[in-house]
Amino acid sequence: MFKLNHTEFIGLLVAMGTMLILARLGSEFARKLRIPVVAGEIIVGVILGPSILGEFSSSVFDFLFPLKSNVGIALDGVTQLSAVLLLFISGMEVQMQMVLRQGKAAVYTSFLGMIVPFFIGWYFAFYFPNLFEMQFTGDEKFLFSLFMGTAMSISALPVIAKILMDTNLFRTKLGMVIIASAMLNDLVGWLIFSLIISLMGTGKSWSVILLDISIIIGYGVFMLTIGKKLIDKSLPWIQKKFSWPGGVLSLSLGVCFFSAALTERLGIHAVLGAFIAGIAIGDSVKLNEKAREIIHQFISNIFAPLFFVSIGLKINFIENFNLYITLIVLVIAYSGKLIGASLGAKLGGFSNKESLAVGFGLNARGAMEIILGTLALEAGLINEVIFVALVIMALITSITSGSALKWLANPREKVV
Amino acid sequence: MDISKLKKRPSYPFETIAVAFAFSPRLENLLYEAKHYADTFKSNLLLIHAGEKDLKKEETFDTLFNQIGFNKVKTKVIWMNGDPTETILDLCKLNIVDLLILGALEKENLYKYYVGSIARNISRRAKCSVLLLTSPSVAPKKIKKVVINGTDNAKTVHTINTSIYFAKAEKIKELTIVQEIDMPTFTMTIAESSTNSEANKIKKDMLEEESQKLHHLIDKCDCPDISINIKTVNGKPGYAISNYAKTKNYDLLVINSPDSQLGFFDRIFTHDTEYILADLPCNLLIVHSRV
Numbered sequence: 001m002f003k004l005n006h007t008e009f010i011g012l013l014v015a016m017g018t019m020l021i022l023a024r025l026g027s028e029f030a031r032k033l034r035i036p037v038v039a040g041e042i043i044v045g046v047i048l049g050p051s052i053l054g055e056f057s058s059s060v061f062d063f064l065f066p067l068k069s070n071v072g073i074a075l076d077g078v079t080q081l082s083a084v085l086l087l088f089i090s091g092m093e094v095q096m097q098m099v100l101r102q103g104k105a106a107v108y109t110s111f112l113g114m115i116v117p118f119f120i121g122w123y124f125a126f127y128f129p130n131l132f133e134m135q136f137t138g139d140e141k142f143l144f145s146l147f148m149g150t151a152m153s154i155s156a157l158p159v160i161a162k163i164l165m166d167t168n169l170f171r172t173k174l175g176m177v178i179i180a181s182a183m184l185n186d187l188v189g190w191l192i193f194s195l196i197i198s199l200m201g202t203g204k205s206w207s208v209i210l211l212d213i214s215i216i217i218g219y220g221v222f223m224l225t226i227g228k229k230l231i232d233k234s235l236p237w238i239q240k241k242f243s244w245p246g247g248v249l250s251l252s253l254g255v256c257f258f259s260a261a262l263t264e265r266l267g268i269h270a271v272l273g274a275f276i277a278g279i280a281i282g283d284s285v286k287l288n289e290k291a292r293e294i295i296h297q298f299i300s301n302i303f304a305p306l307f308f309v310s311i312g313l314k315i316n317f318i319e320n321f322n323l324y325i326t327l328i329v330l331v332i333a334y335s336g337k338l339i340g341a342s343l344g345a346k347l348g349g350f351s352n353k354e355s356l357a358v359g360f361g362l363n364a365r366g367a368m369e370i371i372l373g374t375l376a377l378e379a380g381l382i383n384e385v386i387f388v389a390l391v392i393m394a395l396i397t398s399i400t401s402g403s404a405l406k407w408l409a410n411p412r413e414k415v416v
Numbered sequence: 417m418d419i420s421k422l423k424k425r426p427s428y429p430f431e432t433i434a435v436a437f438a439f440s441p442r443l444e445n446l447l448y449e450a451k452h453y454a455d456t457f458k459s460n461l462l463l464i465h466a467g468e469k470d471l472k473k474e475e476t477f478d479t480l481f482n483q484i485g486f487n488k489v490k491t492k493v494i495w496m497n498g499d500p501t502e503t504i505l506d507l508c509k510l511n512i513v514d515l516l517i518l519g520a521l522e523k524e525n526l527y528k529y530y531v532g533s534i535a536r537n538i539s540r541r542a543k544c545s546v547l548l549l550t551s552p553s554v555a556p557k558k559i560k561k562v563v564i565n566g567t568d569n570a571k572t573v574h575t576i577n578t579s580i581y582f583a584k585a586e587k588i589k590e591l592t593i594v595q596e597i598d599m600p601t602f603t604m605t606i607a608e609s610s611t612n613s614e615a616n617k618i619k620k621d622m623l624e625e626e627s628q629k630l631h632h633l634i635d636k637c638d639c640p641d642i643s644i645n646i647k648t649v650n651g652k653p654g655y656a657i658s659n660y661a662k663t664k665n666y667d668l669l670v671i672n673s674p675d676s677q678l679g680f681f682d683r684i685f686t687h688d689t690e691y692i693l694a695d696l697p698c699n700l701l702i703v704h705s706r707v
Contacts, residue, residue, distance in 0.1 A: 093601045097652075097687030103676060161601035165618060170599075171625070179601060225684060285655040285691070289603070296607035 004070050011071040016078070016306065018064050019313075022048065023305030034166070036159050036398045038367045041305050042391060045312020051319070065313055075310060080270075082307035083371055085299045087190070087271040088256040090368065091278020092292065093157055094183045096224070102180040105173075105348030109341055110181035113362050114153040114188055116340025120332055121145075121152030131328050132386060139199075146196050147381045151373065151390055152336045154189035155182040156366030156398065163364060163402040167409070174354055174409055177345065178361040186368060187279070191216055193372060194263070194272035197379055215266055220276055223259065228280045231255070235286040248291040249298075252281050271375065308367070311374055311391070320384040321392075329389040333397060337363040353408055360404035369394035422509060422543055427574050427705045428581040430545075434462035435517040436504045436538070439473075444480060445552035446519045451484050452556040453517060453547070454491070456585050461491045464507055466534075469495040501537045513544045520548040522696045536693050539702055540678040545578065548700040559586055559667040559699070565657050566593040566630050566646070571672040574705030576637045579670045582701070583642055592645045592666075595630050596656040597623060623648065654691035662697035669697060673704040 004012060023041045030040030046052060054061040062068075067075065099106050124131060125148035129141060136144065160182050161170070169175040198212040238247045256277045263273030281287060342359035350358060373390040376382045382390075435450035437443055447463070454461040463481075467473070477493070494511075496503045508516055520535040539546045551557075564579045566572060576593065583591055599622065606615040627648070634644060649656045661669045674689050682690050692700060 089604060093604045095600055095652075096685035097682075098600055100682060100685055101653075101687055157601060158604050161605040165602075165605060171622060283685075285652050289650065293603050293607065296603050300604070300607040 008070050011066045012074050015065050019309040023309045039395050041308035045309040046317045049312040051317040079307050079310040082303035084260045084270050084274040085303045088274040088278040089299045091275040092282025094279045098180040099184050102177050105177045106180035108348040109344035110184035112344030113341030114185050117152040117336025118149035120336040122149030147376050150192045154368050155185040155362045156368040157182045159364045159366030159398045167405045190275050194268040197269045198267050223276045223280045232284050232286050245291050245294050315384050317388050320388045322385045326389040326392050329393045333393050357408035360401050364398040364401035365394040366398045425706050427578045427703050430457040430459050430515040432513050433459040433515045434513040436464045438466045442519050447484050448554045449552040449556050450517050463493045465495050466500040500534050508544050515545045517547045519552050522550050545704045546702045550696050561666045562668045563592045563661050563666045564670040566595045568629050571705045573636050575672050575703040578703045580639050590643045594647045594657050596653045597650050598652050654688040658692045658697045666698050668699045670701045673702050
């Protein structure tokens with residue numbers, strides 16, 4: 001059995017301790033600056049990683065993060081697990097009924113807020129791949145284009161919700177439409193990403209592709225209907241009979257891991273299983289709010305910082321920064337979301353100014369974009385240069401959304 | 417069908433009450449309840465029977481109607497054929513019915529829930545107020561405890577006023593208005609980026625704001641002789657109030673009619689009224705304000 005030796009085990013503990021403490025300091029600093037905490041965590045990773053610490057003192061970097069030894073493998077396992085758990089808690093906040101409740105405004109906004117950026121992202125990546133300085137063989141160009149479309153269309157629910165709270169727009173009609181649309185964007189975005197992952201590997205016939213699509217949709221439908229009913233039935237019993245909060249924590253994370261394992265086995269991606277399990281559990285009215293809070297606290301404050309700091313440890317952000325590509329990614333990201341989501345909101349009955357506010361609200365890509373980019377990088381869909389551009393785009397869109405919303409929207413027309 | 421007379425028609429008084437019934441073990445009970453409400457609100461009463469008309473049935477009904485003692489001047493019997501849901505809905509529109517009374521099981525089995533029972537399908541689509549009685553009785557039980565959903569919606573003021581009208585007729589002295597507080601994504605948002613005091617402050621501010629809105633709404637209502645209690649419950653809209661009504665043993669839950677026509681997807685991704693219809697906590701009055 002593979003085992004870390006004494007020194008490696010100490011190395012792993014030191015690495016994780018350093019990551020957690022410095023990530024906390026970074027996120028507190030970000031909080032003071034009123035920017036998304038993920039920005040603080042990423043910056044800590046960049047400082048600790050090969051971009052800065054590795055460049056100026058490689059011996060300290062190697063001591064703190066002996067990534068070339070087995071510690072690297074162990075840390076990789078932790079970050080993969082973190083990605084699964086992050087998608088699980090993101091899924092827990094997706095409520096399809098929110099979309100139904102907000103009616104046509106949410107449907108138009110979400111639909112156009114996905115289709116337009118997806119098309120623009122796909123179009124530029126497919127027809128002008130030189131813009132991204134990418135070289136392709138076989139189906140790679142098509143998959144890269146699909147990914148860029150997905151990357152441009154996704155939104156980040158946690159960042160958006162925080163921005164809406166800070167701008168006092170959370171419980172307005174406008175805020176609820178933005179939240180509902182972001183939920184639908186996330187769901188569809190992760191489904192498409194999973195499809196792209198399942199399509200990877202050359203020579204898949206259309207029948208296999210159709211089978212992949214059927215599996216993804218079928219699994220989603222199963223979990224959100226029968227799976228959800230089973231969870232609804234078992235949760236009250238578990239919360240009553242099992243120890244608290246141990247019972248519900250074990251059940252939730254157990255379902256998450258089984259679901260992730262199943263989708264990974266089906267050739268999709270573990271994160272989709274976790275995301276869908278999150279929706280099925282989080283959507284249950286029987287889930288105790290305190291239990292939801294504990295799960296969120298546990299994952300957001302332990303696994304999320306480990307994940308985001310680890311990104312900076314793996315990639316040299318300075319070496320892979322390309323201003324030209326970053327600007328192109330930014331222009332595509334802003335234009336796609338602002339045009340699509342604003343148009344959708346306008347069709348949904350909002351004024352011009354409010355529609356633009358919806359566009360800016362949904363433009364925040366935050367942590368979701370970074371997770372998506374990380375998984376795409378690991379899968380070989382994109383290179384480090386595109387990844388760095390996506391991370392910068394995710395941070396800039398998240399930071400600018402709040403100011404734009406404050407400027408454009410008034411906290412009026414409140415709703416329940 | 418000309419339904420222009422229905423538009424802007426106030427949700428009360430209940431000038432015309434209809435009761436839809438079929439041959440069932442609860443038929444007699446339901447008719448006694450209908451008589452009780454028709455007498456209480458001094459309404460015209462339409463007895464709508466879903467089924468073929470034949471001599472034997474007619475005789476049985478005549479005996480039953482005489483035994484119950486309906487006011488013959490103000491009561492009319494309508495026999496109907498065809499799809500029960502569609503026909504009842506059409507008859508209600510045609511006869512400008514203000515309140516439709518239906519018997520309903522507290523809980524349907526899974527198949528019936530998704531396909532939709534007649535009573536629940538009518539509740540989702542009716543253009544008049546609907547009273548679903550879970551335990552109709554030959555000696556109608558006096559309704560004492562009434563809870564109203566105080567959701568922030570243009571219809572709510574009509575729903576509260578209709579409840580007050582109902583309460584006055586039934587001599588109820590006290591009504592409870594429940595405000596459901598649902599904050600999607602709140603837990604996730606505060607988990608990573610707020611201190612405990614910040615989170616509490618955000619929560620407190622939101623609750624205060626919601627409470628002010630409800631008080632503002634109640635100020636618009638006409639409730640001089642009735643005491644109004646206000647409660648706040650956390651949870652998903654529909655489920656939270658349903659659970660509250662059940663655990664506190666209310667006799668009647670009053671809610672707004674759905675904002676849009678509810679369909680199959682609304683049962684798959686259950687929300688609002690569908691939570692209540694899935695498991696009726698007590699008798700349910702769905703007020704159609706026609707605004």
